[in-house]
Amino acid sequence: MYINITDSKTANNKGSSGELVHYLEKENRIENKLEQEYWFNAKGRRFEPYEVRHAIDGNVAKLGKADAKFFLINISPSQKELKHLTDKYGVTDIRDQLKCYAERLMDEYARNFKREGVNSAKDLLWFGKIENHRYYGFKDKDVINGEKKRGELKDGNQLHVQIIVSRKNVTNSIKLSPMNNSRGKNEDHSKKLGQFNRVAFKQCGEDLFDRTFDFDRQLKDKMAYANIQKNGNLEQKMQLDVINNIPDNKPLLNNLVNKIGNGEFPTLDDLISKSNHTNIFELLLAPSFEPEPQGFEKKIKRKKKGNSLDQGIGR
Known part of the structure; x- marks a missing residue:
C-alpha cells in the first residue's frame, strides 16, 4: 500500500x-x-x-x-x-x-x-x-x-x-x-x-486495509519492515533479525515490527523486557552455533591414539 x-x-x-x-x-x-x-x-x-x-x-x-x-x-x-x-x-x-x-x-x-x-x-x-x-x-x-x-x-x-x-x-x-x-x-x-x-499515518492506512479487507500481509511486505531495512539503525535491524525467527504469530509480529519502526525499543534488551514474549527469550538463549552432524564424535573416537586431532582435543 x-x-x-x-x-x-x-x-x-x-x-x-x-x-x-x-x-x-x-x-x-x-x-x-x-x-x-x-x-x-x-x-x-x-x-x-x-x-x-x-x-x-x-x-x-x-x-x-x-x-x-x-x-x-x-x-x-x-x-x-x-x-x-x-x-x-x-x-x-x-x-x-x-x-x-x-x-x-x-x-x-x-x-x-x-x-x-x-x-x-x-x-x-x-x-x-x-x-x-x-x-x-x-x-x-x-x-x-x-x-x-x-x-x-x-x-x-x-x-x-x-x-x-x-x-x-x-x-x-x-x-x-x-x-x-x-x-x-x-x-x-x-x-x-x-x-x-506521517509515518504513523501511512502505517495506520496499511493496517486499516488489512483489517478491513482480511488481507494476509506477510511480515516482509509491511511498510515498517521495508522502512527499517532501508533507513533503520543497527539496533533496529538486529531486532528485526530476532523477530524474523519467531514462530508464526501475525498479531504479535505486526505489533513488534511497528514498535521497532517507531523506535520504541532503543536496544535489544528493551525489545526483550518490554515485549514480554517467551519466544524471544528462547531465541536469544539458543546456542549460536550449529550442532555437528550425527556420528562426528564416533569418527573422532575411532582415530588412533597418536593422531594429531586426538592430541589437540586432549589439550
Missing part, C-alpha cells in the same frame, strides 16, 4: 485548487465513457469539479498568501492488494470498497492531529476521486533504464484514489498541516497546526 501526502501535484497549493482539480479530471476528459467519475467524501458520492474547487478555495480564512491552502493524498494499493479486492468483491464493487476505505482512512487522518474538535472525516473538508491509470515518471526505474518513456501508461490494474484536503477544518476555524514535523514535541507549534506523524 502506497500512501503519500504532498503539498501539490501539478498545481501550487498556495493559490487556487482549480489547476489541481482540472488535472484530476483528465480521465473524464480523455476517456470516452458513458458515465463520468464523480468526486466523493464522507457526505456524498456525486460532487462536480466546480463544487470541489469552490469549497476548497472558499475554506481559507486567516491563511496568508504564502500559506498552503490544501494538500494532496495519494492512496495506491499494490497489485497484490488490488487482486485481493477484485477476487473478494468483483470488478464492479471494488470502486465502492475503495471509496469506503478512503473515508475510513480520512477518519485516521483527522485523529492523527490530536486536536479537539477534529475526530473524524466529517470534521475535515476533503474530496476524493477514483483514478484508473497511473503513468511512468522520471524517477521510475524503467524510465531511468530507457525501457519506458515518461508519461506512458503503466500496465496492470492501476486503480487508486486521489484526495484533496483543505488546510482548514470543515468549520474553517482550525489550521491543520500534515507537513508539521513536530509530532507533539513543540507544544506551541502543535497547538497551532496539530501534531501529525
Whole structure:
C-alpha cells in the first residue's frame, strides 16, 4: 500500500485548487465513457469539479498568501492488494470498497492531529476521486533504464484514489498541516497546526486495509519492515533479525515490527523486557552455533591414539 501526502501535484497549493482539480479530471476528459467519475467524501458520492474547487478555495480564512491552502493524498494499493479486492468483491464493487476505505482512512487522518474538535472525516473538508491509470515518471526505474518513456501508461490494474484536503477544518476555524514535523514535541507549534506523524499515518492506512479487507500481509511486505531495512539503525535491524525467527504469530509480529519502526525499543534488551514474549527469550538463549552432524564424535573416537586431532582435543 502506497500512501503519500504532498503539498501539490501539478498545481501550487498556495493559490487556487482549480489547476489541481482540472488535472484530476483528465480521465473524464480523455476517456470516452458513458458515465463520468464523480468526486466523493464522507457526505456524498456525486460532487462536480466546480463544487470541489469552490469549497476548497472558499475554506481559507486567516491563511496568508504564502500559506498552503490544501494538500494532496495519494492512496495506491499494490497489485497484490488490488487482486485481493477484485477476487473478494468483483470488478464492479471494488470502486465502492475503495471509496469506503478512503473515508475510513480520512477518519485516521483527522485523529492523527490530536486536536479537539477534529475526530473524524466529517470534521475535515476533503474530496476524493477514483483514478484508473497511473503513468511512468522520471524517477521510475524503467524510465531511468530507457525501457519506458515518461508519461506512458503503466500496465496492470492501476486503480487508486486521489484526495484533496483543505488546510482548514470543515468549520474553517482550525489550521491543520500534515507537513508539521513536530509530532507533539513543540507544544506551541502543535497547538497551532496539530501534531501529525506521517509515518504513523501511512502505517495506520496499511493496517486499516488489512483489517478491513482480511488481507494476509506477510511480515516482509509491511511498510515498517521495508522502512527499517532501508533507513533503520543497527539496533533496529538486529531486532528485526530476532523477530524474523519467531514462530508464526501475525498479531504479535505486526505489533513488534511497528514498535521497532517507531523506535520504541532503543536496544535489544528493551525489545526483550518490554515485549514480554517467551519466544524471544528462547531465541536469544539458543546456542549460536550449529550442532555437528550425527556420528562426528564416533569418527573422532575411532582415530588412533597418536593422531594429531586426538592430541589437540586432549589439550
